Amino acid sequence: MNAKQIRELYPITKKRAYLFSGGIAPVSIRHENAIKKHMDWLSEDPDDLYVNGLDSDASDCRRLFAQLTGSNEDEVAIVESTSAGCNIAFDLIEPRAGGNVVFDDFSYPSSVFPWHLPPHEGLTKRFVHAREDGIIHLEDFEQNIDEKTVAVCISHVTPIEGFKQDIKEVAKIAHSKGAVVIIDGAQSAGAMEIDLHDTGVDFFSTTAMKWLLGAAGIAFLYVAKRHHDKKPTRAGYSSAHSFDIHDFRLKDNAQRFELGMPNLLGLAFTKPGLQILSETDMKMVEEHNLDLSGYGIAGMKERGIDVITLDDPQYRLGVISAKYEDAGGLWKHLHDQGVDTYYFGDLFRVDPHIFNNRDDVDLLLKGIDSYIK
Ligand SMILES: Cc1ncc(COP(=O)(O)O)c(C=O)c1O
Structure with missing residues (x-):
């Protein structure tokens, strides 16, 4: 399917310019x-x-999900949220005295908060900082990751800055020092071509409810095969080989990290979203999203909006973030005009996806014009 055919599947596109895929997927x-x-x-x-x-x-x-992310089905566990997946990965890391864990300035709370709990709360927490140019440079990961680093936990694409990191290069640096890499993919999976095997990351956790076009309450945790011998801290019948209570053996794949009955309604809603994407070329989805975000950034900047997402497509994907003092007022004005965006404090955000087109972005820009004039 091409972008136009996908657009046809989404009734909302006939009524509104829905530009909030980094928040919640609409219904097709x-x-x-x-x-x-x-x-x-x-x-x-x-x-x-x-x-x-x-x-x-x-x-x-x-x-x-495996097909869309260059992984194998047996490396995928269904969990309830990105945060749940990150916590499972956290539980699998061997405690190490005197060690450290590395984040960056843009890491999401669910990548950081678990590390304040046992058994890893004693690790030193290191944050790789963004430089003046708004980039978290790979050289700065190199400076912060050492033989005592147990894990690197960052987002692939960040929701506040719209910054995309090169997770393959981060994984190379981390692995050269023996550290494990846990990636939050909530703002990347479904918005771009991803080959998890090629990136070499150890864990990748993402909700289904945003760019993957699925439901809240469903998320996917990729666990690289080399970690399938690790023992979860919780177990249920889904983790085990059989229901035999006298013969407990864990499954030898990522399903050992599942527990019991999944959210059936959520899965019924998630499957069509994944199918739509799998009938599409993900490279095309990525190029489409980069085109719309580039077009949106240029238009917003022309109108004097303080866009913080970087221009360079190497460092962005679908999320466009800007600082705007009256972001709430702008959001409401646009919403009243049929343009859906997002705000949080003075953060104003626009997230075009595959079912959007340049006309949607033009409506956004027209709405901005009528607000700021
Ligand atoms: C980078 C990132 N991680 C995680 C989440 C959400 O996490 P969860 O699926 O645990 O609600 C979001 C939501 O905006 C996000 O942007």
Whole structure:
């Protein structure tokens, strides 16, 4: 499918310029049908759903996510949020006395907060700082990662700055010192071509509800095969080989990090989103998103907006962030005009995705014009 065909699937595109994919994915016709089918099943024959339909959406979602991210199905665990996935990865790291953990200035709270808890709370926390040019430079990772670093925990694309990091290069630096790499992919997965095997990262956790076009309450944790011998700190029937309570053996794949019944409704909503992306060329999705974010940045800058996301496509993806004192007022004005964006304090954000086009961005720019004049 091309971008135009995908746009056709989303009723919202006929009514609004929806530019908030870094927040929450809207509903397509396929999602509506899938949820209706799930509801009909629950309404008419829940017994059949339980006996014959429990696993199919879960295994399809694992397979599709793997396909979209250059990983194997057996390296994917379904979890409930990006934060949950990051915490599972945290639990698998060997405690080390006198060690350190490395973040950067843009790391998300769920990458940092677990490290304040046992058993790793004693590690020194190092933050790689952004330089004046707004870039977190790889040389600065090199300076901060050493033989005592147990893990590097950063975001692939950051939600406040819209900064994209080269996670393959970060993984090379970290691995050369023996450190594990945990990536938060909430603002990258689904928005760009990703080959997790090629990046070499150890763990990659992402929610389904944003660029992957899925539901809140569903997330994916990629666990590289080399970590499949690690023991989780929690176990349920989904972690185990069988239901036999006298024969506990963990699964030998990433599903050992799952526990019990997943969110079936969430999976029913997530599958069509992953299918839409898998029927599309992810390189095309990436180029489309870079085109729209570049176009949006240029237009916003022309209007004097203090865009903080970098121009260089190497360092950005779908998120455009700006500082604007009255971001709430601007958000409301645009929302009233049918343009959906995001604000938080003085942060103003615009996140175009594959179902958007330049006309949507033009509506945004027109709305900005009518607000600032
Ligand atoms: C980089 C990043 N990580 C994580 C999240 C959300 O985490 P969770 O799936 O745990 O709610 C967001 C939400 O905006 C995000 O931007």
